[in-house]
Amino acid sequence: MDLALTDEQRMIVDIVRRFVREEIVPLEDDLDPDADELPPEQLAKLVDKVKEMGLYGLDTPPEYGGPDINLVTRCLIAIECSQHRAGLYAPCYYAFGGARQAQLFEATDDQKNKYLYPMLEGKKRVFFGLSEPSGGSDPGRAIQTRAVRDGDDWVLNGTKLWISGADRADYGLLFARTGGPGRTGVTAFIVETQWPGFNVRRIVHTLRSAKYATEIQLEDLRVPHENILGEEGGGFAIANDRLSRQRVPYAAECLGVAIRAHEMAIEYSKIRETFGAPLSSRQGIQWMLVENEIDIRQARWLVMDGAAKADRGEPFRTESAIAKLVASEAAGRVVDRSMQIHGGLGVAKDLPLERWYRELRIRRVGEGPSEVQKHVIARDILGASLR
Ligand SMILES: Cc1cc2nc3c(=O)[nH]c(=O)nc-3n(C[C@H](O)[C@H](O)[C@H](O)COP(=O)(O)OP(=O)(O)OC[C@H]3O[C@@H](n4cnc5c(N)ncnc54)[C@H](O)[C@@H]3O)c2cc1C
Structure with missing residues (x-):
């Protein structure tokens, strides 16, 4: 296998490396050593620079406005973006657009308008809620959060654990059991954090500086049927x-x-x-x-x-x-x-x-x-x- 970079990849690596060393590393001198966010106006300036570089929205497919790069190039950029103090969990403080919830690109048009596009514009934050107290290694079997159909809604009850950033999110993908045991009984729902019955609490800081891990308690949370992502039973x-x-x-x-x-x-x-x-x-x-x-x-x-x-x-x-x-x-x-x-x-x-x-x-x-x-x-x- 040839690991040599193409001319384009070398150019991208050079640009990103310079950006990290000149724009990100120096500003960490004035930040708390555990900081994982920048003031909005400071971040906005960096985002403008990344947009000028044509690299904003790294995980966004080109048809949604992301850069047309393959996974090798994406990895070369990731290698550069993590090379600063906060870089492991807050690479370049998300100036490149941060990690996207890839599944939302499979959403219906209505779901995209309501959830995907505001997220891509940086107006809404999202969490990914899979793990539960019963275990995260084998979620297909471990998920106990239950969703029961009631008219046009589903009613969700259960607990999610270790969910990153749910305390600061506007909505999230949440996986619940709608069928029998095993993987095919799990469905993905898009749930809004402001809805009654959605209760979130921060878990004391983990070793990680960036973002709190949270526990989510669902108490009769009503989710409209149209908020199922993909197929019923297709969540896993x-x-x-x-x-x-x-x-x-x-x-x-x-x-x-x-x-x-x-x-x-x-x-x-x-x-x-x-x-x-x-x-x-x-x-x-x-x-x-x-x-x-x-x-x-x-x-x-x-x-x-x-x-x-x-x-x-x-x-x-x-x-x-x-x-x-x-x-x-x-x-x-x-x-x-x-x-x-x-x-x-x-x-x-x-x-x-x-x-x-x-x-x-x-x-x-x-x-x-x-x-x-x-x-x-x-x-x-x-x-x-x-x-
Ligand atoms: C800081 C932090 C952030 C997180 N953010 C999220 C998030 O945003 N969303 C989300 O859904 N989850 C999140 N998680 C949960 C994470 O994905 C789970 O902690 C992980 O999948 C392990 O699940 P568990 O903690 O329940 O451990 P368990 O499933 O109970 O496993 C315990 C240990 O058993 C061992 N083990 C498991 N299976 C096997 C096997 N087959 N053979 C041998 N040994 C095995 C492993 O050493 C494992 O660490 C986060 C966790 C942390 C710590």
């Missing part, structure tokens, strides 16, 4: 589709952080002296840097392989699971070693390393824990009958 396919697609750029974001942490460790090892010689002259340090380099190269290869297969229209579920697994775990190791090389400075909030260290730990759980990625890979290589 919708959820799964989103998770597979997101996994590759998600892995690329981990890789971006690893690359920057490694660069910082290399630079620091050359200027920091102990016992009369630079750290970089010590074999113990060199080996850490070599292990970083190998972790990064392996992860990069696997992320690009997954993206390239998706771009060729080939099945890429196994590749996306491998990319997510390897990149999230490799990035954790790279940041850990890079912190070690920085000594006390590594754990100080002056540098982004401590935030990346905390937030990368969540990357091994969110979007499917490492063990679930292995479960997916095993199922694919052994045959779909594995439970």
Whole structure:
């Protein structure tokens, strides 16, 4: 496989890299180390610049006004956009349009007018409500939130847990059981957070700085039938589709952080002296840097392989699971070693390393824990009958 970038990709990478280094990194000097948002007027200026670059709405298909780029290029951009302190969970503070709920592109025209377009214009925020207290690894079986038909409405009762940003959202995709046990009994609903019966509370901050995870209690929440997204009973396919697609750029974001942490460790090892010689002259340090380099190269290869297969229209579920697994775990190791090389400075909030260290730990759980990625890979290589 040829991993060389095309001229266009090289140009895009250069532009985005300069944007991150000149526009994003300097403004973090004046922000709280755990900030995940910018004041609206500051963000608006950055969004204008990204629009001038022609890269606004990264996850939006071209027919809806997004840039016409393939997944490999999307991943190259993700690798650049995460290379700042907030970059793992708030890449460029969402100046590139942030992550989209891909399923909404399959919505009816009425649903698009009411929900999709305001979201694309940045006027409405959205959450993704799949996980429940009964478990997030296997939501097809675990979902207990119940939706019962009542005339033109559905009445929803149940609890969702760990849902990112539902406290600040205007609406969300919420998955509830309309049929029997298993995947085909789950339906996706578009629900508005202002409706009676929708109760949300923040869970105390997790290791992650960006966005609160929330718990949603549904008490006789009435949802109009026309707010079903896709088919009744087709919710799990919708959820799964989103998770597979997101996994590759998600892995690329981990890789971006690893690359920057490694660069910082290399630079620091050359200027920091102990016992009369630079750290970089010590074999113990060199080996850490070599292990970083190998972790990064392996992860990069696997992320690009997954993206390239998706771009060729080939099945890429196994590749996306491998990319997510390897990149999230490799990035954790790279940041850990890079912190070690920085000594006390590594754990100080002056540098982004401590935030990346905390937030990368969540990357091994969110979007499917490492063990679930292995479960997916095993199922694919052994045959779909594995439970
Ligand atoms: C900060 C944060 C934000 C989140 N945001 C969202 C969100 O916006 N929307 C949403 O729907 N969910 C969200 N989640 C939930 C996340 O997707 C789940 O936490 C995750 O899928 C795991 O589910 P669980 O926590 O219920 O763990 P469980 O399903 O109970 O699993 C526990 C552990 O068991 C292990 N395990 C599971 N299955 C297997 C297996 N087959 N073989 C071996 N080991 C296994 C894994 O190590 C796993 O971590 C978020 C979570 C966090 C921490």
